[in-house]
Amino acid sequence: MTAFDEELIAALAEGRLPPDEAAAAEARIAADPAASAELEAQRIALAALAAATPPMLDDLERRRLRASVAAQLDVVLPAAAPSRRRFTFNWAAIATAAAVLVGVVLVAPLLSLLNTSGGDDTLSQAQAPTTQEAGESDLLFSASEPAAADEGEAESAATTVVADALSAAEAPTAEDRTLITAFAAQPLPELGELTEEALVALSAARFQDDGLAETEETDKVDVEALPCGERLAEDFASTGFDIATDPVTLAGTGTRDGERVLAFVLGGPDAAQAVVLRSPVTCDLVATIPAR
Amino acid sequence: MTSRAAQDEELVRRFVAGDTDAFTELMAAHEDRVFAICMRMLRDREAALDAVQDTFIAVFRKAGRFSGRSAFSTWLYRVAVNTCYDSLRRQRRRPTVPLPEHSDPADSAGEDDFRSVEVRPDIAAALAELPAEFRAAVVLADLEDLPLQEVGDILGVPVGTVKSRVFRGRRLLAEALGNLSGGARLPRDETT
Numbered sequence: 001m002t003a004f005d006e007e008l009i010a011a012l013a014e015g016r017l018p019p020d021e022a023a024a025a026e027a028r029i030a031a032d033p034a035a036s037a038e039l040e041a042q043r044i045a046l047a048a049l050a051a052a053t054p055p056m057l058d059d060l061e062r063r064r065l066r067a068s069v070a071a072q073l074d075v076v077l078p079a080a081a082p083s084r085r086r087f088t089f090n091w092a093a094i095a096t097a098a099a100v101l102v103g104v105v106l107v108a109p110l111l112s113l114l115n116t117s118g119g120d121d122t123l124s125q126a127q128a129p130t131t132q133e134a135g136e137s138d139l140l141f142s143a144s145e146p147a148a149a150d151e152g153e154a155e156s157a158a159t160t161v162v163a164d165a166l167s168a169a170e171a172p173t174a175e176d177r178t179l180i181t182a183f184a185a186q187p188l189p190e191l192g193e194l195t196e197e198a199l200v201a202l203s204a205a206r207f208q209d210d211g212l213a214e215t216e217e218t219d220k221v222d223v224e225a226l227p228c229g230e231r232l233a234e235d236f237a238s239t240g241f242d243i244a245t246d247p248v249t250l251a252g253t254g255t256r257d258g259e260r261v262l263a264f265v266l267g268g269p270d271a272a273q274a275v276v277l278r279s280p281v282t283c284d285l286v287a288t289i290p291a292r
Numbered sequence: 293m294t295s296r297a298a299q300d301e302e303l304v305r306r307f308v309a310g311d312t313d314a315f316t317e318l319m320a321a322h323e324d325r326v327f328a329i330c331m332r333m334l335r336d337r338e339a340a341l342d343a344v345q346d347t348f349i350a351v352f353r354k355a356g357r358f359s360g361r362s363a364f365s366t367w368l369y370r371v372a373v374n375t376c377y378d379s380l381r382r383q384r385r386r387p388t389v390p391l392p393e394h395s396d397p398a399d400s401a402g403e404d405d406f407r408s409v410e411v412r413p414d415i416a417a418a419l420a421e422l423p424a425e426f427r428a429a430v431v432l433a434d435l436e437d438l439p440l441q442e443v444g445d446i447l448g449v450p451v452g453t454v455k456s457r458v459f460r461g462r463r464l465l466a467e468a469l470g471n472l473s474g475g476a477r478l479p480r481d482e483t484t
Contacts, residue, residue, distance in 0.1 A: 006459045013462075038463065045462035048469055049434045052415045055331035057324055061341060065323065068345050069352075223374075233448060243448070244377045244425055 004035035013042035189252035191263055194277060199289040202251060202263060203275045226250055227262055228283035232276070239274035239290050241266045253280070261286050296321075300364035308355055315355075319348055322365065325436065326372045332431045333376035334383075335420045343379050347372040362445055369438075370446045373428050380424050418468035426461035433458045 011017050012025045029035040057065065191198070223229045223243060227250070236243040251263045254277075262280050267273035277286040300321070306314035326347055330340040350371050358367055419427055425447070432443045433454065444454045 007455065010455070010459055041463045041466035042459070044466040044469060045430075046434065048415050048418070048465065049430070049462075052435065054328045054435070055337075055340070057327050061327075061337070062323070065327075065341055065345055066319070068341075069319070069348050242425075244374075245381055247381075 004029070004032060004038060006038075009035060009039050009042055013039055013046055191252040191254035194254040194256045194261060194263060194287070196289075198254075199275045199277075199287065202265065203273045203289045205251075205265070205273075223248055226264070227280060228264075228278045231278065231283045231285075232264065232266075235264065235266060235274070235276040235278075235285070235288070239266055239276070239288065241274065251275075256286050259286065294363075297363045297365065301360060304355060304358055304360075304364050308358075315352060318351075318364070322368055323348070325365075326368065329369060329372050329431060329436060330376050332416070332419060332435060333373070333424070333427060334379055335416050339379055339383070343372065343375045346375045346378075350375070363442070366442055366445050369432070369436075370448070373432075373446055376428075377424060415465075415469070418465050421468040422461050422464050426457050426464060429454055429457035430461040430465065434462070 008025055009029065012022055012029070015022075017025060029039050191202070194202070223232050226232065226248065232248060233243055235241075236246065236248075246266060247268045249265045251265045254261055254263055256277055260280060261277040264276045264278065265273050266276060275287075275289040277288070278284065279286055300318065303314040303318045303321075307318065323344060327340060327344050330343040330347070331337065334340045334343060347368070351368060354371075358364065419430070422430065428447060429443060432438045432446060433440060438446070440451050440454050440458075443458075444451045447454065449457075
């Protein structure tokens with residue numbers, strides 16, 4: 001708790017106060033060494049920031065950037081086959097599924113559009129499907145994707161949850177469809193009945209270890225790309241984790257008191273982990289095992 | 293709604309409807325600012341370029357999820373900042389020492405000489421010393437000159453938290469710049 005008014009000091013340093021109020025504030029702050037030091041620091045920082053020149057892309061970097069965006073899309077989009085490692089969520093598959101929802105057919109013309117080596121003429125003639133068409137085709141694609149033999153059970157569980165979600169949602173919005181589709185594209189481990197004991201065991205399992213995190217697909221923790229991603233911010237806050245820096249893993253699906261749930265693990269191998277259960281249909285919180 | 297925001301909304305609508313030209317227009321309109329944010333967050337051109345690339349790829353993939361509740365730029369910068377956080381987290385796991393943007397030749401002066409002069413690290417180096425959440429707040433509010441409410445929307449925190457982070461971020465920045473007068477001793481808050 002500070003003993004001075006931060007808002008007043010900031011307003012004074014930024015020059016937002018009328019002259020008479022500024023003079024009065026200056027006098028009041030001058031009588032307090034701590035406040036004076038804060039004001040000086042604010043002014044020094046603001047002066048330095050004002051003098052900073054904005055970083056700029058040069059032409060080569062701009063061309064590289066556009067080409068690499070095109071190239072990355074070219075690499076990622078056809079790679080629809082998920083490749084789960086341990087319990088780590090397959091970010092590439094989720095991203096791919098989400099991309100398909102927007103419209104796979106959009107990619108080809110975009111790649112050409114972004115390709116600086118030529119071929120622009122075909123772009124304006126490209127025809128892309130509507131979002132609705134793309135979404136429907138993606139759902140069909142996901143449903144027909146064959147499961148690997150050793151992942152059959154998990155995929156079946158995921159499919160069940162997806163079916164539940166679809167039947168429970170009377171009129172899924174485009175966003176719902178994205179989440180559900182992304183979820184369907186990922187064969188998740190079936191965790192069974194998630195009793196208190198099972199949750200404690202799950203919180204003790206090690207997720208997002210550094211060895212796995214070396215790879216792009218597992219290291220790319222995009223909370224918003226997860227089912228219920230927007231709600232997970234509440235879980236980070238309630239369990240004491242930092243959404244900006246701490247990882248989250250969708251560990252799998254299971255049941256809790258007869259209800260299907262998604263099990264998220266917050267935190268990595270270097271710290272205590274929390275387990276959060278949320279409904280895949282409503283995203284409502286079902287249970288939490290806090291970090292210890 | 294500003295003219296830029298209205299244009300962005302229309303471009304997103306066109307893109308989602310299948311007009312791929314619209315995405316290129318969106319990227320052209322925002323790539324410089326996204327790069328500036330990432331460069332200031334990461335202080336490394338290659339890392340910043342990677343983050344910008346990842347940001348636009350993510351936006352391309354998720355355009356159908358953009359609801360229009362906030363400005364497109366707010367959503368875009370939020371993706372960019374989160375991408376930079378991811379990059380910073382990876383850097384922590386594999387620590388490296390990035391080269392300053394404009395490095396001067398090595399100074400041959402001895403340690404005593406070094407101590408005798410005022411050390412004024414550049415603003416990028418000073419920013420890099422801030423905790424990531426403070427750095428993001430200062431970059432968005434003071435360098436990108438975004439309204440505090442928008443900064444809050446981008447960072448997913450209330451305006452009051454933004455104000456606090458900016459205030460404390462500036463204080464840390466001043467300390468990192470080494471420019472505080474000799475008598476000025478800043479009180480420390482334990483909270484972050």
